[in-house]
Amino acid sequence: xxxxxxxxxxxxxxxxxxxxxxxxxxxxxxxxxxxxxxxxxxxxxxxxxxxxxxxxxxxxxxxxxxxxxxxxxxxxxxxxxxxxxxxxxxxxxxxxxxxxxxxxxxxxxxxxxxxxxxxxxxxxxxxxxxxxxxxxxxxxxxxxxxxxxxxxxxxxxxxxxxxxxxxxxxxxxxxxxxxxxxxxxxxxxxxxxxxxxxxxxxxxxxxxxxxxxxxxxxxxxxxxxxxxxxxxxxxxxxxxxxxxxxxxxxxxxxxxxxxxxxxxxxxxxxxxxxxxxxxxxxxxxxxxxxxxxxxxxxxxxxxxxxxxxxxxxxxxxxxxxxxxxxxxxxxxxxxx
Amino acid sequence: xxxxxxxxxxxxxxxxxxxxxxxxxxxxxxxxxxxxxxxxxxxxxxxxxxxxxxxxxxxxxxxxxxxxxxxxxxxxxxxxxxxxxxxxxxxxxxxx
Amino acid sequence: xxxxxxxxxxxxxxxxxxxxxxxxxxxxxxxxxxxxxxxxxxxxxxxxxxxxxxxxxxxxxxxxxxxxxxxxxxxxxxxxxxxxxxxxxxxxxxxxxxxxxxxxxxxxxxxxxxxxxxxxxxxxxxxxxxxxxxxxxxxxxxxxxxxxxxxxxxxxxxxxxxxxxxxxxxxxxxxxxxxxxxxxxxxxxxxxxxxxxxxxxxxxxxxxxxxxxxxxxxxxxxxxxxxxxxxxxxxxxxxxxxxxxxxxxxxxxxxxxxxxxxxxxxxxxxxxxxxxxxxxxxxxxxxxxxxxxxxxxxxxxxxxxxxxxxxxxxxxxxxxxxxxxxxxxxxxxxxxxxxxxxxxxxxxxxxxxxxxxxxxxxxxxxxxxxxxxxxxxxxxxxxxxxxxxxxxxxxxxxxxxxxxxxxxxxxxxxxxxxxxxxxxxxxxxxxxxxxxxxxxxxxxxxxxxxxxxxxxxxxxxxxxxxxxxxxxxxxxxxxxxxxxxxxxxxxxxxxxxxxxxx
Numbered sequence: 001x002x003x004x005x006x007x008x009x010x011x012x013x014x015x016x017x018x019x020x021x022x023x024x025x026x027x028x029x030x031x032x033x034x035x036x037x038x039x040x041x042x043x044x045x046x047x048x049x050x051x052x053x054x055x056x057x058x059x060x061x062x063x064x065x066x067x068x069x070x071x072x073x074x075x076x077x078x079x080x081x082x083x084x085x086x087x088x089x090x091x092x093x094x095x096x097x098x099x100x101x102x103x104x105x106x107x108x109x110x111x112x113x114x115x116x117x118x119x120x121x122x123x124x125x126x127x128x129x130x131x132x133x134x135x136x137x138x139x140x141x142x143x144x145x146x147x148x149x150x151x152x153x154x155x156x157x158x159x160x161x162x163x164x165x166x167x168x169x170x171x172x173x174x175x176x177x178x179x180x181x182x183x184x185x186x187x188x189x190x191x192x193x194x195x196x197x198x199x200x201x202x203x204x205x206x207x208x209x210x211x212x213x214x215x216x217x218x219x220x221x222x223x224x225x226x227x228x229x230x231x232x233x234x235x236x237x238x239x240x241x242x243x244x245x246x247x248x249x250x251x252x253x254x255x256x257x258x259x260x261x262x263x264x265x266x267x268x269x270x271x272x273x274x275x276x277x278x279x280x281x282x283x284x285x286x287x288x289x290x291x292x293x294x295x296x297x298x299x300x301x302x303x304x305x306x307x308x309x310x311x312x313x314x315x316x317x318x319x320x321x322x323x324x325x326x327x328x329x330x331x332x333x334x335x336x
Numbered sequence: 337x338x339x340x341x342x343x344x345x346x347x348x349x350x351x352x353x354x355x356x357x358x359x360x361x362x363x364x365x366x367x368x369x370x371x372x373x374x375x376x377x378x379x380x381x382x383x384x385x386x387x388x389x390x391x392x393x394x395x396x397x398x399x400x401x402x403x404x405x406x407x408x409x410x411x412x413x414x415x416x417x418x419x420x421x422x423x424x425x426x427x428x429x430x431x432x
Numbered sequence: 433x434x435x436x437x438x439x440x441x442x443x444x445x446x447x448x449x450x451x452x453x454x455x456x457x458x459x460x461x462x463x464x465x466x467x468x469x470x471x472x473x474x475x476x477x478x479x480x481x482x483x484x485x486x487x488x489x490x491x492x493x494x495x496x497x498x499x500x501x502x503x504x505x506x507x508x509x510x511x512x513x514x515x516x517x518x519x520x521x522x523x524x525x526x527x528x529x530x531x532x533x534x535x536x537x538x539x540x541x542x543x544x545x546x547x548x549x550x551x552x553x554x555x556x557x558x559x560x561x562x563x564x565x566x567x568x569x570x571x572x573x574x575x576x577x578x579x580x581x582x583x584x585x586x587x588x589x590x591x592x593x594x595x596x597x598x599x600x601x602x603x604x605x606x607x608x609x610x611x612x613x614x615x616x617x618x619x620x621x622x623x624x625x626x627x628x629x630x631x632x633x634x635x636x637x638x639x640x641x642x643x644x645x646x647x648x649x650x651x652x653x654x655x656x657x658x659x660x661x662x663x664x665x666x667x668x669x670x671x672x673x674x675x676x677x678x679x680x681x682x683x684x685x686x687x688x689x690x691x692x693x694x695x696x697x698x699x700x701x702x703x704x705x706x707x708x709x710x711x712x713x714x715x716x717x718x719x720x721x722x723x724x725x726x727x728x729x730x731x732x733x734x735x736x737x738x739x740x741x742x743x744x745x746x747x748x749x750x751x752x753x754x755x756x757x758x759x760x761x762x763x764x765x766x767x768x769x770x771x772x773x774x775x776x777x778x779x780x781x782x783x784x785x786x787x788x789x790x791x792x793x794x795x796x797x798x799x800x801x802x803x804x805x806x807x808x809x810x811x812x813x814x815x816x817x818x819x820x821x822x823x824x825x826x827x828x829x830x831x832x833x834x835x836x837x838x839x840x841x842x843x844x845x846x847x848x849x850x851x852x853x854x855x856x857x858x859x860x861x862x863x864x865x866x867x868x869x870x871x872x873x874x875x876x877x878x879x880x881x882x883x884x885x886x887x888x889x890x891x892x893x894x895x896x897x898x899x900x901x902x903x904x905x906x907x908x909x910x911x912x913x914x915x916x917x918x919x920x921x922x923x924x925x926x927x928x929x930x931x932x933x934x
Contacts (some may be wrong), residue, residue: 010926012583013918017907018590034579036573043596044881046606047613051465057612058542081569082498087493090737125686131450135549138561142545146537151568154545158565161447161558162487168446177436179445190452200456207461208582348877351690352500352658376644377656409496412659413633415731418482418667422439431674431739 023071032078036165037071039147039202048272062143063212064283066276070146073269075262084155086246095166095251103173109145115242116174122302123229124171130164132202136214143211152213152262154229159259159305164184170248194305198225201291217291218285219263223297224321226256228306228314242309271332281333288329296322343430346415347381355398356410378412386429387416403406443484448477452556463552469615472680479675481669494569497657503575504653509580518646519714519848520585522913525642525777526578526651527587528708531777532604533635534574535595539608541567543619550616556675559668559804563624577654584920587777590905595776598904599883600704602833607701611694613876615816618690620672624642626694628734629669632662633727634702635669641717672821679745682745693872697746697867700832703765709781710762710791719794720762729755745773750865753841759795761845763803768837770810771822775901777856780916782811802844808824819913825884829862831869831877838862854878 014021016029019038051323060066067073078089102108128260137157143151173184189195201221202280208214237245270280296318302315338368347363349356351374364370366388373380381387394402404426420427437445454462466473507513517523544564551557552676556614580586593694596599609635611622627635640655642648655741676683704719718726737747766780773780783791791799840848850861854874870877886892891904909918 002443006514007512008926009517010584013909013922014583014589017579017588019592021589031572031576031579035575038592039571039575039598040542041539041592041605042600044886045606046602046609046880047876049613050615050876051468057609081565081572082495082502086495086500089491091486092491096488110462128452134561135557137544138564139549141564142549150542150545154541154565154568155547157548157561158487161561164450165446168450172437172442172445179437179441179449182445182449186449186452190455203454203456203462206454206458209733217786221453275473292829313847328897348659350660352656377652382888401488405493407484407486408483408489408660410491410660412656413666415735417670418495421482421484431742 014260030078031082032075032080035080035269036074036147036151040070040150042143058145059143060145060290062145063210065210065212065270065280067146067149067269067273068275071148072273073146073148073266075148075152076265077258077261079151079155088159091251092162092166093254095169095248098247098251099169099173102244102247108174110243111244112240114310115237115240115245118306119170119234119245120174120181120185121188121192122194122305122309124167124174124181125189125192126198126225126229127171127182128163128166128186129198129202129225130160130167132199132206133218134158134164136202136205136218139206140211140215148298149266152266156259159255163255166251183221192305194302201294204294205291207221213261213287213291216267216287220288220292220295220325221299222256222259224318225302225324226310227254227321228299228303228317230256232314232317233306233310233312236310240310241311246327267332284329285333288326292322292325342384344382344384344415345387345428345430346383347387348412348414349379349381349410349429350412351379352376353409355406357393358397359389359410360408361397363389364389366393382415385419386419386427388428389426391424441482441834443481443486446486447558448554459552463550464594465550465616466552467775469617470686471617471676471683473553473676474679476555478678479511479553480671481559482553482671485562485664492665497575497660498569500651501657502576505577505580505650508650513647513649514581515926516582516647516649520782520919521647521779522583522642522648522712522714523585523919524587524710524780524914525639525708526581526648527585527778528704528712529639530574530578531589531590531591531598532601532704533639534571534578534591534605535569535601536608537567537574538651539612539929540623541565541571543612543623546612547616547619556620556668556672559664561669562670563665566665569661570658570790573658577650580650584922586917587779587910589907589910589912590777593905597883598775598777598833598906599828599887601727601770601778602703602828602883604701604883606833607697609699610876617686620669621690622694623674624665624669625673626669626691626698628662628665629697630695630701630732631728632666634723635705636662637727638705638717638720638723640715643707645715646713653902673740674743677745687871688745690750691745693869696750696754696869697832698835699754700762700829700862700866703761703834706762707766707769710794711766711780711787716790721758721794724754724758749868750863756841757838759798759917760802760839763795763799763886764837764839764844765834767803767806768826770833771820772826772835775904776819776896776904776911777904777906778910779912779914779917779919782807784816788807793859798844814913814915825859825887828882828883828884829866830859830880831861831866833880833882834862836860836862873914 015026017034020029020033039059048056049057055062073195134157137153139162140153141150141157144153159253166181171185175181189199207212207218213243230249233248234246234253237243271277300318305319306314348396349360353423360372363381364372366402367383369384371382389407393403407426414428416428417431419429453459494895541564544560544567546559547560548564551560578588611619615620630782636655640652643655645652676687708718709717709723735748769776770780810820828835836847836849838848840846848863850864850867852859852870859870861870887900893899914920
């Protein structure tokens with residue numbers, strides 16, 4: 001049965017906040033917009049930071065990369081807090097189920113030796129890479145200008161700890177609940193040759209004064225590491241009888257797809273900026289020239305060890321990926 | 337007995353779901369001299385010295401698995417220190 | 433799977449064991465800000481994590497909380513629930529909340545990110561990261577909660593820019609700017625300890641209970657929903673202070689001085705709450721005096737500070753002044769706001785007879801003697817067709833930035849004025865507490881962007897009130913007198929036509 005519900009109709013005085021009316025006209029705004037646009041203070045700060053008196057508390061000059069209107073960048077995923085935690089709860093729930101399944105059937109113990117070595121000695125130590133990535137991202141969360149950019153970085157920072165915890169949980173599972181493999185993995189991170197390039201680049205990015213350079217430099221490494229580990233090796237695992245690796249890999253792989261959405265859009269927004277676009281493009285060129293060779297060298301050294309464990313032309317894959325990264329950045333500038 | 341062991345420890349819980357009511361019952365079962373006061377939407381729990389929330393007790397009342405992390409959904413505030421929070425129990429008491 | 437590890441060990445493996453000491457760069461360059469304050473840390477491993485929340489648990493339970501909260505917000509909006517508020521003038525409290533508290537949540541979100549990067553200890557770094565994300569939750573859930581009222585009532589439409597510009601909002605803004613511009617350890621004591629623990633109930637209980645008593649379902653629901661996050665934040669504050677005090681005896685006097693400073697700065701900030709709870713709620717929860725006695729004197733002074741005696745920490749300097757003010761604070765501040773609400777984004781009004789009876793009963797020692805005469809005079813002016821507003825701009829305290837409307841301890845008929853000369857300029861303070869804060873760091877407080885000075889310097893849109901209000905983004909209907917305001921007129925109209933609602 002269909003019925004009409006009568007209600008007292010009250011005309012609203014306005015359909016959203018003034019700051020959105022000024023941008024978009026008086027019409028209903030999304031929760032993402034209401035919770036993000038123009039939310040960060042912009043003027044009349046009272047005191048200079050004791051820890052950095054050369055800057056204001058929020059300051060565009062914390063980076064060489066600028067936007068005329070900080071809110072010309074908006075997260076294409078439209079994550080505000082609620083959809084963010086909901087979607088990540090699903091990701092981690094999926095991961096938890098995968099792990100439960102693998103542990104319940106003792107499938108990790110049945111991994112071929114090379115793949116087990118890969119996981120224990122090369123993948124587990126990356127939880128420290130993720131930890132460093134979190135610090136680099138959260139630095140951007142504090143110092144980026146405007147709530148839309150910093151919000152993406154806040155979520156990215158929390159994501160990285162989530163990824164680190166995923167890897168740690170794989171470590172527990174491989175060791176039947178104990179932490180021995182994680183302890184060993186830390187030593188690998190600190191000392192094993194294949195991991196030192198990655199550790200070095202993370203540490204150098206940590207002391208990079210421009211938060212955006214830190215974030216982009218990290219992304220250059222991610223653009224090599226993630227497709228290597230969670231796409232290329234995923235496919236190889238299936239043909240190599242290392243199915244459990246693929247089951248695990250799907251989770252960080254899906255995170256990486258999500259990460260690309262906002263980060264690629266930010267890069268494009270920087271380059272397309274009406275006032276700063278050309279200069280931003282030059283800055284990006286400089287960042288790529290400074291950091292991509294280091295990233296490629298670090299991930300290639302890592303990939304050499306991957307190849308020693310499971311073959312799959314890992315090192316050559318990194319070369320191909322690096323070529324693609326260069327091409328992507330060239331195309332980015334060409335499109336502006 | 338030192339003075340600190342007779343100081344009141346307290347917990348305020350959201351009284352917004354059936355599950356939380358079972359948690360309150362578990363607390364009443366596992367602690368002596370508990371005083372429970374109800375105001376709209378809020379349950380105030382007080383006890384001398386310490387309060388323990390035991391996973392096993394909660395599970396037996398709920399009829400399903402319950403992890404201590406789920407207590408996050410219920411807690412509004414507490415008065416005392418969280419002395420322990422592990423897989424099996426949460427303990428609130430004063431340090432000094 | 434055989435679970436071999438305790439939750440504590442497992443949690444440690446998942447969080448703090450991720451940390452390592454850099455060797456390719458100078459570790460001091462990675463964490464450059466943790467020694468300049470003089471705080472000594474010998475062993476970061478002694479930091480406790482009482483809540484031991486893993487990321488997957490965090491996501492799961494926070495998502496559940498938000499699902500429940502947004503269901504209430506949607507239902508309220510759909511049913512035009514604002515019509516069931518006790519009265520439109522109740523919303524002045526939530527206008528103040530959105531303008532003055534929500535921006536502080538955002539500031540906390542940004543600056544806990546600073547701690548999450550810059551503490552050279554992984555335990556508190558992770559706790560700070562969780563808090564940073566939590567504070568973003570609070571910022572946005574508050575905006576979303578109050579978004580429904582913004583559509584029908586004044587004073588909420590321009591809260592971000594007003595936080596940056598409007599005179600009374602420099603009180604919360606300068607408070608948090610002070611914390612953010614301080615070092616990472618001072619920030620932790622200022623915000624995690626003093627604000628999120630010591631004073632938190634004085635801030636939140638009045639607003640959330642006020643919401644509950646006045647039919648504001650969404651704000652009340654938000655309040656409950658945020659509280660479980662707050663219990664984690666309280667814990668961080670308590671852990672912070674215990675950890676720092678236990679690390680080195682040399683930390684004790686530094687922490688004591690911060691407790692002294694931040695109690696007083698926070699106490700002056702909550703003067704805005706005092707007036708709200710006594711004057712802005714049509715249905716009363718409790719008086720400021722009662723709140724202060726319960727949430728501060730009983731729970732903190734006689735509870736927490738007894739605990740902290742163990743470390744050699746004393747109750748905050750100037751606390752006796754705050755105690756002495758409890759019967760007069762709310763009246764003085766509301767009278768100030770009443771006098772200046774023509775320049776505010778909320779309305780004020782003379783308390784009606786019933787309200788005055790309540791005030792008289794709550795404050796038998798002071799209301800009749802000092803404040804009834806003011807309200808009688810204001811009421812008479814109103815009956816004669818006028819409305820008392822102060823013609824001019826108030827002098828602000830250099831530190832707390834509240835108008836100089838506080839009185840001498842022990843003599844509530846004399847305005848309290850203190851001053852200090854610094855580098856050839858004279859600075860004014862509302863109290864010994866604020867002067868003491870200035871004297872410790874004058875080079876900091878002389879930087880302040882004082883709204884009244886700025887108006888006089890011509891930096892606020894022009895020399896006339898309308899020009900300043902335009903620059904503030906204050907629209908017709910946002911401020912001034914409640915009776916006859918757009919909110920009042922609309923409220924009467926909506927309720928005259930409305931059918932009886934169950």
